[in-house]
Amino acid sequence: MATYDSVLVGIGNQSVDNVTMYSSRGQRLMRRKASKVTNPKTDKQMRQRAKLALLGSLAPGFADVYAVGFPSPAKGETACNAFVSANMGAVTVDDDHTATLNYEQLACSRDMKRKRPNVTVSFAEDAYNFTQPAQSDFYGGAKPTDLVYGVLFEKTLGESALVPLKSRGEGGMTSFNLPDDWDSAQVMAYAFAVSDDGKRTSATVNLAIGTGD
Secondary structure, eight states: OEEOOOTTTOSSOEEETTEEEEEETTEEEEEEOOSSOOOOOOHHHHHHHHHHHHHHHHGGGGHHHHHHHSOSOOTTOOHHHHHHHHTGGGEEEOTTOOEEEOGGGOOSSOOOSBOOOOOEEEEETTEEEEEEOOOOOOOSSOOTTOEEEEEEEETTTTEEEEEEEEETTTOEEEEEEOOTTOOGGGEEEEEEEEOTTSOOBBOOEEEOEEEOO
């Protein structure tokens, strides 16, 4: 770095060939441009970026889900940010920095210590049937007015459906018809519970999809 004084260049920032001239603290300075601009990327940074890229592409398909499953974001946080953050642990990255999502670990809701719901789901005649028993004992973060939601996710299309089920105290069966463009072999199912004021949620339950009635 060196000082310079030139009426031809003036006092603004200028670049000539491989030299940059600029002003700082009342002095006019010059320095040589770097011959090679690098963007250092450590293995850890690359793995983190791969996870964020995968979850960033996944998030739009869960917009309706995380709007309910991640209520009351912290200051400076969005429900989408919370969804991505909650699922970082569900993504693995190989040595080639290829990210893979473990769908069985997917979080559709924030774990706010609400009791997980008791739900089963089966697929028959192009419909998903969610069944839940009416709960009679309420303790450990469970109330009869808690609302239960099912989630269906088509992995190939990256689309999800949020299915409102029964309250804990009511129980019963809720059906959801398979969309025409969905492949049932690519569908995952989940469930979570939400307090009736929408402010507290349970962790997500991964549901094995049965067959028959």
